[in-house]
Amino acid sequence: MFRRSLLVGLASVAFAISAQAEVLGPCGTPDAQTPAPATPATASAPAVAAGPVVASIPLPGQKAPNFELQAVVGEEVKTIKLSDYDGKWRVICFYPADFTFV
Amino acid sequence: MDVEVISVSTDTVFSHLMFKQTSPTVKDVKYPMASDPSGEVSRAYGVWQPESGLNKRGRFIVNPEGTVMAVEVLTGPVGRSVDELIRQIKAMQAVADNPGMAAPAGWQPGDDMITTRIPQDVGTY
Numbered sequence: 732m733f734r735r736s737l738l739v740g741l742a743s744v745a746f747a748i749s750a751q752a753e754v755l756g757p758c759g760t761p762d763a764q765t766p767a768p769a770t771p772a773t774a775s776a777p778a779v780a781a782g783p784v785v786a787s788i789p790l791p792g793q794k795a796p797n798f799e800l801q802a803v804v805g806e807e808v809k810t811i812k813l814s815d816y817d818g819k820w821r822v823i824c825f826y827p828a829d830f831t832f833v
Numbered sequence: 834m835d836v837e838v839i840s841v842s843t844d845t846v847f848s849h850l851m852f853k854q855t856s857p858t859v860k861d862v863k864y865p866m867a868s869d870p871s872g873e874v875s876r877a878y879g880v881w882q883p884e885s886g887l888n889k890r891g892r893f894i895v896n897p898e899g900t901v902m903a904v905e906v907l908t909g910p911v912g913r914s915v916d917e918l919i920r921q922i923k924a925m926q927a928v929a930d931n932p933g934m935a936a937p938a939g940w941q942p943g944d945d946m947i948t949t950r951i952p953q954d955v956g957t958y
Contacts, residue, residue, distance in 0.1 A: 788879030788891070791902055795895040798874040800841070802865035803849040811839070811865050818897045820836040820922060824913075825880045825891040829844045829852035 795823070836922055838864035843872050843886055880906060894922060896929070 789795060795813060802811045813821065844852070846868045853859050853866070867874075872888075875881035880891035890913060894903040902925050907913065924936035927946060935949035 788904060788906060789877075789893070789901045790904060791900075793901050795893060795899055795901045796874070796877040797899075798867075798869075798877065800867040800869055800874060801846045802839070802867040803846055803853060804865045805863070806850075806853070808846045808850075809865070811867060813839070813895070814899070816837040816839075817899060820834070820897060820926065821895040822836055822838045822918065822922070823878070823891075823893045823895065824838065824840045825875055825878060825888040826840060826842050827885075827887040827890070828842055829848045830856070 795821075834919070834922060834926065839867055840864065841867045841869050841874060842888060843869050843875060843881070845870055892918065894918075894925065896925070 797813045799810060799812045802809055804811070813823070842849075849866045849868060853862065869875050872881040872886060875888045878891055878893065880889045881887075882889060890905075890907040890911070892903075892905045892913060893901055896902050903921050905913070920941060923942045924940050927936055927940075927942070928934060931946055933948060934946040936944075937947050940946070
């Protein structure tokens with residue numbers, strides 16, 4: 732029941748999203764390319780001690796890594812890229828496994 | 834809202850097809866259900882778990898220019914809030930449509946926006 736309502740929820744987002752074809756206005760300014768800061772001449776100790784290696788999550792303000800994957804679209808299997816949807820707002824939802832709630 | 838949803842798990846496309854055929858709630862899903870069996874893309878987004886080979890529940894809002902605007906990563910047993918997702922997207926679209934304006938805490942679609950002195954070039958903060 733709980734799982735179902737969440738799945739329905741996510742499915743209804745997609746539905747609401749496609750049903751409401753609102754026209755997007757100007758979507759802010761593109762990111763300006765900022766030059767990399769000059770590296771200091773002398774190496775110094777890091778300000779923060781290196782912890783265990785953790786997965787790097789792209790944070791707000793960073794470029795979303797592009798990808799190309801096989802996907803089920805409707806009843807077909809297609810190859811899709813994130814960049815196929817350039818110019819649109821996108822939501823990427825990762826989830827553990829099929830047959831669980833999304 | 835005009836938003837494209839893409840879901841990603843490490844299941845195969847065959848599992849996705851079976852999921853769609855057997856689950857009444859997933860049957861009518863229109864958005865692409867992508868398959869990342871090697872976990873390569875899921876690792877690039879930092880949500881892949883080496884112990885299980887399964888993803889955390891990670892959700893990324895990406896703007897039309899391809900910049901990440903919001904991130905939410907939950908542990909597996911906790912579900913998401915679709916209402917909050919929609920609120921955030923609408924707030925970001927409102928901010929994008931109204932340069933110099935901000936959607937303050939608790940903002941809901943239709944609420945007044947406030948002026949901000951945060952420069953536009955850090956609009957993706």
